[in-house]
Amino acid sequence: MDGSTLRRASWHRGRDARNARLEAGAKVAKGKIVEMRDATHLLEAVMRPDDLVCLEGDNQKQADVLSAALLAADPAKVRDLHMVQSGVVLPEHLDLFERGIARKLDFAYSGPQSARIAAMLFGGKIELGAVHTYLELFARYFIDLTPNVALIAAESADRDGNLYTGPNTEDTPTVVEATAFKDGIVIAQVGQIVDKLPRVDIPGDQVNFVVETGRHFFVEPLFTRDPAAITEGQILTAMLALKGIYAPYGVQRLNHGIGFNTAAIELLLPTYGERLGLRGKVASRFALNPHPTLIPAIESGWVEQVHCFGSEVGMDAYVRARPDVFFTGADGSLRSNRAFSQTAGLYACDMFIGSTLQIDLQGNSSTVTTSRVAGFGGAPNMGSDPRGRRHPSAPWLQAGREADPDSAPLLRRGRKLVVQIGETFGEKNAPLFVEKLDALALAEKLKLDLAPVMIYGDDVTHIVTEEGIANLLLCRDVAEREQAIRGVAGYTEVGRARDAAMVRRLRERGAIRRPEDLGIDPLDADRGLLAAHSIKDLVRWSGGLYAPPAQFRNW
Amino acid sequence: MDGSTLRRASWHRGRDARNARLEAGAKVAKGKIVEMRDATHLLEAVMRPDDLVCLEGDNQKQADVLSAALLAADPAKVRDLHMVQSGVVLPEHLDLFERGIARKLDFAYSGPQSARIAAMLFGGKIELGAVHTYLELFARYFIDLTPNVALIAAESADRDGNLYTGPNTEDTPTVVEATAFKDGIVIAQVGQIVDKLPRVDIPGDQVNFVVETGRHFFVEPLFTRDPAAITEGQILTAMLALKGIYAPYGVQRLNHGIGFNTAAIELLLPTYGERLGLRGKVASRFALNPHPTLIPAIESGWVEQVHCFGSEVGMDAYVRARPDVFFTGADGSLRSNRAFSQTAGLYACDMFIGSTLQIDLQGNSSTVTTSRVAGFGGAPNMGSDPRGRRHPSAPWLQAGREADPDSAPLLRRGRKLVVQIGETFGEKNAPLFVEKLDALALAEKLKLDLAPVMIYGDDVTHIVTEEGIANLLLCRDVAEREQAIRGVAGYTEVGRARDAAMVRRLRERGAIRRPEDLGIDPLDADRGLLAAHSIKDLVRWSGGLYAPPAQFRNW
Numbered sequence A, B: 001m002d003g004s005t006l007r008r009a010s011w012h013r014g015r016d017a018r019n020a021r022l023e024a025g026a027k028v029a030k031g032k033i034v035e036m037r038d039a040t041h042l043l044e045a046v047m048r049p050d051d052l053v054c055l056e057g058d059n060q061k062q063a064d065v066l067s068a069a070l071l072a073a074d075p076a077k078v079r080d081l082h083m084v085q086s087g088v089v090l091p092e093h094l095d096l097f098e099r100g101i102a103r104k105l106d107f108a109y110s111g112p113q114s115a116r117i118a119a120m121l122f123g124g125k126i127e128l129g130a131v132h133t134y135l136e137l138f139a140r141y142f143i144d145l146t147p148n149v150a151l152i153a154a155e156s157a158d159r160d161g162n163l164y165t166g167p168n169t170e171d172t173p174t175v176v177e178a179t180a181f182k183d184g185i186v187i188a189q190v191g192q193i194v195d196k197l198p199r200v201d202i203p204g205d206q207v208n209f210v211v212e213t214g215r216h217f218f219v220e221p222l223f224t225r226d227p228a229a230i231t232e233g234q235i236l237t238a239m240l241a242l243k244g245i246y247a248p249y250g251v252q253r254l255n256h257g258i259g260f261n262t263a264a265i266e267l268l269l270p271t272y273g274e275r276l277g278l279r280g281k282v283a284s285r286f287a288l289n290p291h292p293t294l295i296p297a298i299e300s301g302w303v304e305q306v307h308c309f310g311s312e313v314g315m316d317a318y319v320r321a322r323p324d325v326f327f328t329g330a331d332g333s334l335r336s337n338r339a340f341s342q343t344a345g346l347y348a349c350d351m352f353i354g355s356t357l358q359i360d361l362q363g364n365s366s367t368v369t370t371s372r373v374a375g376f377g378g379a380p381n382m383g384s385d386p387r388g389r390r391h392p393s394a395p396w397l398q399a400g401r402e403a404d405p406d407s408a409p410l411l412r413r414g415r416k417l418v419v420q421i422g423e424t425f426g427e428k429n430a431p432l433f434v435e436k437l438d439a440l441a442l443a444e445k446l447k448l449d450l451a452p453v454m455i456y457g458d459d460v461t462h463i464v465t466e467e468g469i470a471n472l473l474l475c476r477d478v479a480e481r482e483q484a485i486r487g488v489a490g491y492t493e494v495g496r497a498r499d500a501a502m503v504r505r506l507r508e509r510g511a512i513r514r515p516e517d518l519g520i521d522p523l524d525a526d527r528g529l530l531a532a533h534s535i536k537d538l539v540r541w542s543g544g545l546y547a548p549p550a551q552f553r554n555w
Helices: A003-011 A013-026 A036-046 A064-071 A091-098 A111-122 A134-141 A172-180 A232-249 A260-275 A292-299 A316-321 A338-347 A394-403 A438-446 A478-486 A500-508 A535-541 B003-011 B013-026 B036-046 B064-071 B091-098 B111-122 B134-141 B172-180 B232-249 B260-275 B292-299 B316-321 B338-347 B394-403 B438-446 B478-486 B500-508 B535-541
Strands: A052-055 A081-087 A102-109 A127-131 A149-157 A185-193 A209-212 A253-256 A285-287 A305-307 A351-354 A417-421 A462-465 A468-471 B052-055 B081-087 B102-109 B127-131 B149-157 B185-193 B209-212 B253-256 B285-287 B305-307 B351-354 B417-421 B462-465 B468-471
Touching: A013 A036, A013 A185, A036 A064, A036 A149, A036 A185, A036 A209, A052 A064, A064 A091, A064 A149, A064 A185, A064 A209, A081 A091, A081 A134, A091 A102, A091 A111, A102 A134, A111 A438, A134 A172, A134 A338, A134 B338, A149 A172, A172 A185, A172 A338, A172 B338, A232 A260, A232 A351, A232 A394, A232 A417, A232 A462, A232 A468, A253 A260, A260 A292, A260 A351, A285 A338, A292 A535, A305 A338, A338 B134, A338 B172, A338 B338, A394 A417, A468 A478, A478 A500, B013 B036, B013 B185, B036 B064, B036 B149, B036 B185, B036 B209, B052 B064, B064 B091, B064 B149, B064 B185, B064 B209, B081 B091, B081 B134, B091 B102, B091 B111, B102 B134, B111 B438, B134 B172, B134 B338, B149 B172, B172 B185, B172 B338, B232 B260, B232 B351, B232 B394, B232 B417, B232 B462, B232 B468, B253 B260, B260 B292, B260 B351, B285 B338, B292 B535, B305 B338, B394 B417, B468 B478, B478 B500
Parallel strands: A052 A081, A052 A149, A081 A102, A102 A127, A149 A185, A185 A209, A253 A285, A253 A351, A285 A305, A351 A417, A417 A462, B052 B081, B052 B149, B081 B102, B102 B127, B149 B185, B185 B209, B253 B285, B253 B351, B285 B305, B351 B417, B417 B462
Antiparallel strands: A462 A468, B462 B468
16 A cells, blocks of 8 residues: 555544444344343443543433443453543442543533542542533533543434433533544433334434333432522522612523522512512523422513523423423423533523632632532533623623723623622531632642632622622722622621721722612511422422422422 | 413413414425425415524525525515524625515624625614624524524435535524524425435424425635635744744644634644644644645644534535544534534634734724624634633643733633734735724724624733734733734834833743744745645645635636
């Protein structure tokens, strides 16, 4: 062969290698269908050492049967995999590293495994690539973390391999696109194989093998907050946010975090929000999962549209009944899509508001403790100022004006509203405000390049506590920013060390606003204000369509 | 009906309205298939005044037959549409406004129509929503600019409405997802209807009607740069960029703009880059269309992977032969996807480098003149610092360190490299550097909220001209930044008004680097360095697979 023939032969190496894997896999398959008992054999046949593997692994939906099948593989055949998956959620995801089947990890969120993942990193049992946000990891799927094999989950398939994901579409289209179109192999676990799918979420020519499991994939109710657990402190912060931020900026397009403070806001819209005359003026369009606590606001006509990252257990029938609000398919059920909803949260929302565990004197915040690597999920993406944004909106321009009143208006970008909300003392009386984030100690211990900061202080625009609202847009230097933070930090050590004179001046300028400055009497922050007081109330609001998961039923 | 029944009836209004439209459309269809002569009737049947309509309208691919059909509609029936499309490219796109069929416009890019769009905005013939980047407009499709009707283009369809887009997938999956899952109507023009598609890019249950046109949709070769037109000035800037930026930062993951300066860089990789020993160390992974000028670098083993926004005319056979580099489908042809490639450009690339028309003293840049509204396309998205990014990389950390050497390393984010490259005098001897951007005059004239700045100075890290490289990361205040810019502005008025002493000090610090500081002799910037000197050379490099469009063939 001459040089050019040689070169040309090498062009097809990727495709040839893929075809060799497919042929090996075909030996345990009938067409695309593989029996569950053969799943491990299939994985051994199609995987190679050092492969990049996405074991789906979303925020909610888990390819649990395939993760068990992979764990059962022979480490002599399947080893040193580089896992590139957004969620590290199941124990099996980490067992893979204990067995030597996996070696390296790039991920975005580790919820229930955050303590074990930290221990394994510290013990050298996992080689860490990086911790990402979801959208960032998806981005890398197309550039330098493209999976060789994707193990995904769907509700059902037909014999051609077309997949129906049901409401938890989540990351699947993104993972499949990156894998299937770059000569990778896509293997799906499905509850059942049917003749005709309710709708096609993934075309069959992007799917190589299908394993029928006979049961639903594992999915956790992460976005259900029981109204009964909402405190009056949280209600007060919600009132402050509504009257002090939502109203004056006129925020229509937004994302809420998953904490109790924002659940309280959702439940105050039809009551306190209505009294303030805000219906139609704020909080009408969301990038948000189908939060059960949003049902009363939807039923009261507040919400025009919600695009969802994923779904939520128990919300299927309710969502089906509200195609006017939610994105649904021809079959009637929710179509979620994490990549698009994160993009919407980044570029089409004027506000992100969420709770956090710790805030330092610069306004940096973190949800990690010294022994947990929880990952970033989506908050840093949505809770950052999108400097590539070019379309104006009233809230965005107003925030930009406040931050930089003196520069030329035509050259002055707007700012995204990034709001941190919480009580000055959180669970177990831990102070929200600290001199130094635990994230720093964690980074030192694990020798990370960067401390895992969830939201950086230079992106935060407001901090809301029961003591008031700090508007960091109005702070002109580091010292003012620090005192504005101290000024809403209550009786925490950080709060007690405030410079009273400076805090007073900041308050005069509106950089700090107390409840009384907003005409809010803290004594009015009563649970009676909540549109629903219990999960049962939410079921009632939904006309009986919301079916809460067992652990939230106490009747 | 009681209140709750009334309320529940309203839930289905969206779906009922959609069904009424579908029934009206079905009268001119056989199944999903509509004859081309009935296309206008179809649109009159399914559209309502004030509808949000996406008339695809990508950077390259155009639903040209459907735009002609819409233009032929009766304005008494179809009027006041709100067009939400990324590209305003065909004359028909604007004729719609002249005829009153369309009233309001939200868009991202207007290439060849930029002068007419400006005139029509000034004449009050178009009500402007906003000008966006692509990804930003896609984001709004899911929040507040969701299309009621999408008119899209594909290569072929089967009778179930499954679509094959071919290499120009571009925006189609995004537009269809936003429309189909929010009770909108999707109408596709296709070249032909076939029994079996090469691959399924859009599942048929997301497509309501298909119009067979018997010909290919219109697509323009936007990314073809003839090596014969590259100047020695451009070659010098390319050498400076390679030795002064690519090499010291070790940039592996990047996006190139579409100008001649970056085409020169692509053509220098196998020659000058090779001599510098940079193969395997820089420029291996791209978010990029299949630029013909990248062929020599691919064939010389520089490029590991390219993910594409769209395709490029004439590159189909070459891309098919290189599935090791490009994303391709089971049918062998390119799979492009603008939403994912823009996300990759935002979050997974360490550098954006592109040319511009004007740069001001703060480093703000713009490609508009006082009489053109060209739109933003993708540059502001990729040319901005993604503050939501959390994964470290060596170039990103190094840039962050240079920008902010004194802050705590664990709390110091990295920075994206955003490079502007050009000669100090551009076409028609227009100076690249100006005291005031023409964009400001345009914004004043059209009463825009913001001047159309392509890349803001606070995001730019380097400016490269034939006089040298200004590293703005190393500038510590506004005055230094201004002098660093003046210091590479050559004999433009901006350049001649430099403070020579300050420029000297900046150079001593490396904030300005001259060719000689980098060991580059401007006399070496010779066309002989280019790996290809003509389009014909590119064809040769491709082994005859690249088939340049007619206007680029001069042999």
